[in-house]
Amino acid sequence: MKKILFLNVFVIVTVCSYAYNGDEGKTIFTTRCTACHAIDKNIVGPALMNVDARHDEKWIIAFVHSSQTVIKSGDTAAVNLFRKFNSTVMPDHPDLTDEQVKSIISYIKTESLKEASLPKTTMRRPMEFKPPYTPVKFTDYIFWFTFLSSVALLVWSLLMRVDVESMK
Numbered sequence: 001m002k003k004i005l006f007l008n009v010f011v012i013v014t015v016c017s018y019a020y021n022g023d024e025g026k027t028i029f030t031t032r033c034t035a036c037h038a039i040d041k042n043i044v045g046p047a048l049m050n051v052d053a054r055h056d057e058k059w060i061i062a063f064v065h066s067s068q069t070v071i072k073s074g075d076t077a078a079v080n081l082f083r084k085f086n087s088t089v090m091p092d093h094p095d096l097t098d099e100q101v102k103s104i105i106s107y108i109k110t111e112s113l114k115e116a117s118l119p120k121t122t123m124r125r126p127m128e129f130k131p132p133y134t135p136v137k138f139t140d141y142i143f144w145f146t147f148l149s150s151v152a153l154l155v156w157s158l159l160m161r162v163d164v165e166s167m168k
Contacts, residue, residue: 025107028100032093039111045085049112052105061101066092 036044051060055077063070063078067090070078082088093101 024100025103025105028096029104029107033104036090039108040115042085044088045090046081048108049115052109052112057102057105060105061098063090064096064101064104065094068092 033048037046037048039047039049041047055063059070059075059077067078067082071082096104
């Protein structure tokens with residue numbers, strides 16, 4: 001019993017830590033950046049789509065850590081951005097590690113690819129759309145037979161489990 005419990009806890013911790021590490025860039029971006037930035041449109045700050053193509057990683061990391069330091073150094077790209085967005089000061093994020101900023105850049109790259117792959121469609125009439133699924137009908141006997149059989153099997157297995165535990 002202890003081995004099964006340990007195995008379950010191990011699997012849950014492993015999956016959760018993998019999920020957190022995989023989404024770290026998204027988490028940081030949504031909590032810290034979306035108030036001023038979006039991927040595909042200017043808000044308070046510039047749109048960040050393909051920012052990795054406009055600036056190198058080292059520049060982005062330096063700008064995120066302290067935008068005013070980069071601007072005061074006379075960097076033309078930073079000065080132009082500052083002027084273009086009405087001299088709005090971007091808050092410094094010195095608490096973010098280089099790896100965390102790289103994960104944000106990776107998330108922006110992924111989202112940029114998604115945005116670029118979306119078709120630019122015009123408005124269509126609703127009758128031109130087809131639902132992406134087929135709704136389940138009460139006359140779909142195979143579905144309902146399978147569903148009810150699964151529920152019955154689950155209930156039976158739980159009852160058997162209780163019987164086995166009561167025999168001990």
